[in-house]
Amino acid sequence: MTVGQLLKHDFKSKGSLFLYNSNGNCIYHEDSYGNWSKQEYDSNNNLIYREYSNGFWYKQEFDSNNNIIYYENSTGYIVDNRPKGSCNGKVIEIDGKKYKLSEI
Numbered sequence: 001m002t003v004g005q006l007l008k009h010d011f012k013s014k015g016s017l018f019l020y021n022s023n024g025n026c027i028y029h030e031d032s033y034g035n036w037s038k039q040e041y042d043s044n045n046n047l048i049y050r051e052y053s054n055g056f057w058y059k060q061e062f063d064s065n066n067n068i069i070y071y072e073n074s075t076g077y078i079v080d081n082r083p084k085g086s087c088n089g090k091v092i093e094i095d096g097k098k099y100k101l102s103e104i
Contacts, residue, residue, distance in 0.1 A: 002053075004030040 003009075009017045011032035019028040023045055030036040040049040044066055051057040061070035061082065071079045088103040 002030055002034055002036055003028055004034070004036075 003019070004011065004017045007017070009030070011017070016032065017028070017030040018026055021027050021041065023041070025041045025045055025047075026039060027041075028036065028038050034053070036053045038051050039047055042048050042062065044062065046060075046062045046066055048061065049057070049059045056074050058071065058073035060068050060072075063069045063083075069081045069083075071077075086103060087101045090101050092099050092101065
């Protein structure tokens with residue numbers, strides 16, 4: 001059962017159903033054919049998750065400048081541009097000798 005059916009939304013007279021969060025972002029949309037999508041947003045109002053009634057979904061992460069740094073979808077496609085940790089200053093031991101790493 002869809003949200004529109006649960007709410008007994010009259011698609012003929014009112015058209016598509018849209019639900020919004022307190023920030024004005026659309027968190028749910030449903031058309032008269034029963035197709036729907038639902039969305040989630042982060043604290044900066046960036047769209048971080050979307051799912052469709054056909055089973056397709058995607059999620060994404062943003063950096064502090066609101067740039068996409070990670071994307072993944074239900075087909076297995078992934079783009080990961082999240083910052084990687086540095087090894088600068090770490091100490092390793094090889095054959096009993098210790099070495100301090102530095103980035104070049």
